[in-house]
Amino acid sequence: MGPVRAWRDEEEIELGPRQQRAVLAALLLNNGIRLSNDQLIGMVWDDPTPSAVMALRTYVYKIRKTLPELNLKSRDGGYTVRAEIVDDCRGEPLEGLRSAYFDAQRVRLGDSRLKAREDCLERELDVLELQKHVAAFPLRERPRALLMRALYLEGRQGEALDHFHQVRALLIEELGLEPGPELRKVHAQILNGDLTLPRRPEQLVPDLIDFTGRAEEIAQALRTLPGTVGITGMRGSGKTVLATRIGHLVKGRFPDGQIFVRGRDVANELLRAVGVENPVGDKAALWREKARGKRFLVVVDDVQDAATVRDLATPGSAMILTSVRRLHELPGVTWLKIAGLTEREAREFLRKAFGPVRADAEPEQAEVLLERLSRLPHPIRVIGGKLSSRPGWTIEMALLQMERESRLADVIPSDCAAMMAPLIAAEKQLSEPERRMLMCFARQDAEVIDSRKAAEMSGADAGEIELVLESLAGVHLIEPLVLGRYRLPRFVRFCFGLRTAELTS
Known part of the structure; x- marks a missing residue:
């Protein structure tokens, strides 16, 4: 976000005259948003002439030809690009571009850079780096508070308190203001001796060295994050292992920590992970407050109920959910369905x-x-x-x-029971009609279940049978083929066939 420049394979691309680069910059700053001709002209030219429309069309044509990768689209008299924008913090933002629009964007980008830099300084709390930043921006109170915190945590309590008095005198002299609430809070915490490092959770379970496959699902998850990713599939399909692998691949993008939750009170566990014990009131709202401005990676394993994770997603943070059932009622989730490996x-x-x-x-x-x-x-x-x-x-x-x-007609051997453990756990969650249906067809070693045949065998109403079969499909114990027909996976047939023998012995 310094000068507008582009490279392809280490070779710089010529982007044309200043106003052509300004058109490109305006499109990129509004990544994914359709801009009309009038909007683009107003951004690039403060006092446009009638020839601006033709100039804009010429610049768009040249940009499309020079950078086909941008996929610059024309629609309804406007233009859209989609690209990944990265600010390397080198040089003045939008250097060389002059208009009221770009002047305002320069201020916005400068503020964003400062905030991003101070977010990094807050995580590192390096005294020397904070002192450099404070020297460059002496009237910004947040880095002053961070420097006081860093000095105190290094055992330099006197210097931390002295720094407070220095900045107080500077603010009064330059602005006629007393220190703000953040500086006063850190000052009080130092005086009371209760200033501690913020808790940074590192709760991801270990990755498996023999993890295999799932390349397509991982690629889709990486494209989605920091949006919410859901992983669904039958028990034993590797949902937790996949969520863990994805978490380890992206954890560097979430420097405020990684939280792993398994249980029904998800909001409570998230708050405990960041140091809030015994929270009261609206826990989801309190979590959103604690996570504001932070970048956490949250993995919620084996979600049983959509209500337990609803309203917990926060901007900048990411959530990975695993659930046997796909929770359709949760908005904004990209679901990945997994089954057997290729x-x-x-x-x-x-x-x-x-x-x-x-x-x-x-x-x-x-x-x-x-x-x-x-x-x-x-x-x-x-x-x-x-x-x-x-x-x-x-x-x-x-x-x-x-x-x-x-x-066998007696006890299932222990090795076999270990292999069947996920499906034994799944069976405990089934209703009696669901259990009877599976065991009936497993006993017959049937590969395909027909809802009409199932109704005839059971003597139940066809509508009721359809509900039972759809419920089994929802937990991936059978796979829907076409309306009224389902496939019974080989391993499910084997396991429930064994369970039938055990229960009837």
């Missing part, structure tokens, strides 16, 4: 789980195993760990044991 990703994950040599020795059996597990990360991890602990076992042996277990 065939290539699943093979790669299996090779990581118990070794590439053994996995590659039985490619056909590996494909059968992955298909039986619906290529879901959790059961692949469990079966891979089991095979890794049995060096003499082959994949074929594991498949034979799974066949035997599917015919």
Whole structure:
């Protein structure tokens, strides 16, 4: 945001005369907003002549030809560009451009730069850098308060108090004003000995070194943040792991900290993370107040109810939600639906789980195993760990044991129970009609469920059956194909077939 310049592959692009660069700057400053001819002319020329319209069209034509990447669009007598704007804080903003509009933008951008710089200084609290900033902007009270805080936290209480008296004298002499509330508050906190560093939460759970796949979903999430991202899918599909991976990839963009919440009182946990214990009143409103002007990354795992996260998103911060059910009633959420891994990703994950040599020795059996597990990360991890602990076992042996277990009529073996754990947890959330429906079709090893056939088998009303099937689709235990038809994933068939044998034994 210094001089208006452009580069492509390290080579600078010639952007033409000053007014052409001014047109480009006006479009970029209004990124994504349609500007009419009259608006653009008013921004670039303080006293336009009749020839300004033709000049504008010429400049737009040349900009479009010079920078096709901007995708400069013409619509309804106006123009729009979409671009990512970065201020490298070098030089005067919009250097060389002169009009009332650009003069006002220079002031706005200058204020934004100062605020951004002071936000960074607040996070670092470096005494030397704060002293340089205070020297450059002696009448700004916020950096003065930050310097007092930094001096005190370094054990230099006397210097911090002396600095307050210096700035008080300067403000009275130059402006005839007493220090504002922020300076007075820090002064009082130093006198009372209760000034502490703001809490910076670092709550992200560790990333997994064997994380595999999900490249498309990660790319979409990165494009969306700091907007709100929701991840939905059946239990065991890796929602939490994916949210964690995304969080670690972007945490550097959120310097005020990362908060991980799992539970129903989300607002309360967010407030606890920033040092507010036992909050009262409207917790969501209090959280928004605490998060104002901050950049937090918030991961809320296993959201049960939209009400628990509604009204918690704040400008500049980001939220990543995971939920079995897609919460349609939440506005402004970009939802990513995940299921099994792709065939290539699943093979790669299996090779990581118990070794590439053994996995590659039985490619056909590996494909059968992955298909039986619906290529879901959790059961692949469990079966891979089991095979890794049995060096003499082959994949074929594991498949034979799974066949035997599917015919057992008593207790499910512990290894199998660990593999099934997400679906066992999912079953506990089902209603009795939903549970009976799944077990009925799992017992038949049916790949497709037809709502009319289900109604005939159960003797229930077709409308009621449709509601049951839609509810099961909502938690991803079955997959909708067309109206009235659903696919029952192989792993769900296997697990609920085992549960049927266990419950009827």
